[in-house]
Amino acid sequence: QQQVKQSPQSLIVQKGxxxxxxxxxxxxxxxxxxxxxxxxxxxxxxxxxxxxxxxEKKEGRFTISxxxxxxxxxxxxxxxxxxxxxxYFCAARWGNEKLTFGTGTRLTIIP
Amino acid sequence: xxxxxQNPRHLVRRRGQEARLRCSPMKGHSHVxxxxxxxxxGLKFMVYLQKENIIDESGMPKERFSAEFPKEGxxxxxxxxxxxxxxxxxxxxxxxxGVSGNTIYFGEGSWLTVV
Numbered sequence: 001q002q003q004v005k006q007s008p009q010s011l012i013v014q015k016g017x018x019x020x021x022x023x024x025x026x027x028x029x030x031x032x033x034x035x036x037x038x039x040x041x042x043x044x045x046x047x048x049x050x051x052x053x054x055x056e057k058k059e060g061r062f063t064i065s066x067x068x069x070x071x072x073x074x075x076x077x078x079x080x081x082x083x084x085x086x087x088y089f090c091a092a093r094w095g096n097e098k099l100t101f102g103t104g105t106r107l108t109i110i111p
Numbered sequence: 112x113x114x115x116x117q118n119p120r121h122l123v124r125r126r127g128q129e130a131r132l133r134c135s136p137m138k139g140h141s142h143v144x145x146x147x148x149x150x151x152x153g154l155k156f157m158v159y160l161q162k163e164n165i166i167d168e169s170g171m172p173k174e175r176f177s178a179e180f181p182k183e184g185x186x187x188x189x190x191x192x193x194x195x196x197x198x199x200x201x202x203x204x205x206x207x208x209g210v211s212g213n214t215i216y217f218g219e220g221s222w223l224t225v226v
Contacts, residue, residue, distance in 0.1 A: 034214070043115075043202055043217040044154065089153060098144055098167060099204075099215055103153040 004092050006102025013080055014110055021075045021105045023090035028071070030092040034099070035064065035075050038087045047088075048075070080109045113138065115205050115218035116185075123224045130190040130197070132221045136205030143186045144204040144215065145178060154202065160186060193225045 005024045013019040023033075034049035050057045050064045050073065057064045061078040077084055090102040116135040124130050136143050141162050146154040147170075156170040160180035171178065175193075180186040190197055204217045 036217070041222075043219045046214060046216065049214065093215070098156045098159050100156070101146075101154045 004090060004100050004102045006090050006105060008105060009103070010106040010108070012108045012110060015081060017080055017109075019077050019080055019084075019107055019109075021088055021090070021107070022072065023074065023092075023102050024070075024072045025092050026071065027092070027094070029094040030100075032093045033064070033066065033073050034091050034093075035062075036089045036091065036101075038089065038104075044089060077107075082109045082111055085109050115140075115203055115216055117201075117203050117218035117221050119221060120219065121222045121224070123226060124193045125226055126194055127192050130193050130223055132188040132190075132201050132203075132223070134186040134188070134203030134205075134218060136186070136203075137216055140205035140207050140216075142206045143180050144206075145186075145188050146202045146204065146217075148200045148202060148220075150199075157188070157201075190223070193223070195225050198223055198225045 007022050011019050032051055035047045036044035037047045038044045048059045048062045048064055050066050052068050055066050063076040064073060066073045085108050088105045088107055091099040093099045115137055118133050122130055143160045145157040147157055148154050158171050158178045159167040160178060162180055163182050175191045177189045188201060200220045200222050202217050202220045204215045206215045
């Protein structure tokens with residue numbers, strides 16, 4: 001029940017395309033859903049986050065869509081660039097408890 | 112405006128030695144989390160600490176691993192008698208007290224290699 005399932009495992013998109021990464025969860029107590037971006041040899045960096053009372057959140061080229069009834073959320077990257085090539089992790093948390101992470105998506109943007 | 116500081120960034124230990132990883136949380140943060148990342152894998156929770164207290168250690172191996180977050184000084188993750196399987200990146204993260212849903216910020220990680 002504490003799991004967050006993430007797909008796809010890897011994704012290749014042409015520059016300018018819109019990669020979409022999906023996550024699903026079971027625990028309805030989760031109340032905070034962040035996405036992290038990780039480059040090789042670096043720590044995860046917070047990209048964008050959403051709470052379940054909001055269905056969509058945009059920050060720059062990054063958008064989270066949230067479907068509370070389906071217990072799913074997704075990350076969309078508009079006008080993707082080669083510099084967006086990284087591993088993306090979704091996560092979920094309730095209260096001040098630990099973050100539970102998805103398994104990660106390795107995104108490659110080809111020129 | 113320092114972030115979460117981890118040291119050492121890279122550590123090489125021979126099998127059977129001890130590894131000590133240190134983490135200084137962001138200023139004003141009193142919650143610390145340790146995660147482990149094996150090559151090509153996701154982040155696995157290890158332990159959650161507040162000052163002088165272990166809140167959740169459900170992800171810690173039962174033997175050889177310990178963590179502390181003293182009243183003064185950094186949080187320490189200690190691995191005794193290291194084995195090759197301990198080779199991984201260890202990430203520390205911190206968040207402030209109080210409000211539910213506070214952002215968790217990660218450090219740059221400590222890469223442990225056991226030879």
